[in-house]
Structures are given as C-alpha cells and as structure tokens.
Amino acid sequence: MTVQIKICGLSTPEALEAAIEAGATHVGFVHFEKSPRHVSLEQAAELRYIAGARVKTVLLTANADVPTVSKGIEQVRPDILQFHGSETPEWIGLIREKIGIECWKALGLKDAGTLERCAKFHGKVDRLLFDAPAKELPGGNGETFRWELLEGHDHQVDWGLAGGLTPANVADAIRATGAPLVDTSSGVESAPGVKDVDLIRAFCKAALSA
Numbered sequence: 001m002t003v004q005i006k007i008c009g010l011s012t013p014e015a016l017e018a019a020i021e022a023g024a025t026h027v028g029f030v031h032f033e034k035s036p037r038h039v040s041l042e043q044a045a046e047l048r049y050i051a052g053a054r055v056k057t058v059l060l061t062a063n064a065d066v067p068t069v070s071k072g073i074e075q076v077r078p079d080i081l082q083f084h085g086s087e088t089p090e091w092i093g094l095i096r097e098k099i100g101i102e103c104w105k106a107l108g109l110k111d112a113g114t115l116e117r118c119a120k121f122h123g124k125v126d127r128l129l130f131d132a133p134a135k136e137l138p139g140g141n142g143e144t145f146r147w148e149l150l151e152g153h154d155h156q157v158d159w160g161l162a163g164g165l166t167p168a169n170v171a172d173a174i175r176a177t178g179a180p181l182v183d184t185s186s187g188v189e190s191a192p193g194v195k196d197v198d199l200i201r202a203f204c205k206a207a208l209s210a
C-alpha cells in the first residue's frame with residue numbers, strides 16, 4: 001500500500017503547492033500560539049481554500065478550549081482535527097460525536113506503558129499519531145523516538161508516525177515500523193517555521209520510494 005504523507009505546519013501558498021505537487025496526501029496548519037508555525041484561523045482558512053479537495057486538510061491545536069476548536073471548524077472547515085496536547089479520550093470523543101468530524105490524537109511515546117495506555121482512545125479517535133514525548137512544545141520538536149517500541153504492536157485503530165522525520169530518515173522509519181502514514185513538520189524546514197520546498201519534495205520522494 002502506498003504510504004500516506006502529511007506535511008504539517010504550512011503557512012504559505014508556495015509551500016502548500018509544493019507539498020501537493022510532491023504527493024502529500026494531507027497538509028496541516030498549526031493553530032497554537034507558542035509554535036513558530038502558528039497561523040491564525042484566517043490564514044489557515046485561506047490555505048485550506050487554496051488546497052481545495054486536492055488533499056485532506058488538518059487543523060492542529062494543542063489543549064485549545066471548545067470555543068477555539070468550534071471557531072476553527074467553522075472558519076477553516078478542515079477535513080480533520082489533530083489534537084496534540086493532553087486532551088482526554090472523552091473530550092475528543094464528544095467533539096467527534098457532536099460535530100461528526102474526523103479526529104486524530106497525537107501521543108508522545110516514552111515507553112511500552114504509554115503504548116498500552118493508548119487503548120483508552122480506541123473508539124474515540126479516527127487515528128493515533130505516535131510522536132516523540134513533548135518538550136518545550138507538545139510537538140514539532142524535531143525529535144525521533146524509539147521506533148522499536150512499535151514493533152509487534154497490534155494496532156487497533158488507524159495510525160501514523162511523527163517526530164523528527166526528515167528526507168534522510170523517513171524511508172528507514174517506514175521500513176522499521178510499517179507506518180501507513182508519515183507526518184513531518186520541522187524536518188522540512190530551513191529554519192523554525194520556514195518551510196523549504198526542496199526538502200518537502202525530497203521528503204515525499206523518499207517516503208514514496210521506501
């Protein structure tokens with residue numbers, strides 16, 4: 001099966017077009033003020049409009065309150081919401097049920113225990129995204145985690161791999177984990193928050209050839 005690719009933290013039409021042309025299946029907009037990739041809901045809506053139906057659009061928030069998430073859905077009309085903070089399964093489940101929108105939850109994988117605890121999200125989210133443990137930011141830190149933690153894991157829900165993925169390591173990551181979707185943000189940047197179109201192209205090429 002062809003791997004799905006999410007390029008996250010996009011903030012310009014140029015980088016967005018490069019991601020789509022290179023074969024990304026998902027593009028993400030980060031609405032989280034502490035991030036160097038933060039975009040306002042107005043900016044995200046504009047990018048979402050440009051993307052149209054060519055790719056799936058993802059609005060990422062971290063520990064946002066309900067009014068912010070509602071405003072994001074209303075203004076941006078994303079295909080998917082990605083929750084990247086300490087949102088509970090019940091909280092996400094309620095939003096998913098009420099709004100009927102696809103919801104993803106990112107989890108920082110520290111050890112086998114974290115992986116076991118992800119079972120509480122089953123039935124509440126549409127996809128789990130395994131990332132490195134949070135640091136100053138809940139995500140987008142460019143850190144990989146021990147991919148071997150996923151070895152032999154019986155995935156009960158769709159999932160994806162994130163955390164420090166770059167054009168240089170994404171093919172190894174796919175081979176090592178069998179990830180059906182890979183997600184990158186800082187690994188395709190020339191500086192924090194500045195996407196590099198050549199790195200985006202190289203990332204997609206490497207992922208698609210794994």
Ligand SMILES: O=C(O)c1ccccc1N[C@@H]1O[C@H](COP(=O)(O)O)[C@@H](O)[C@H]1O
Nearest residue numbers: 008035139140142162163164184185186
């Ligand atoms: O990208 C950000 O700035 C960000 C901020 C807050 C939460 C998540 C964020 N990004 C997501 O984190 C993972 C891994 O990113 P990276 O490739 O290691 O930089 C990915 O899902 C990003 O979408």
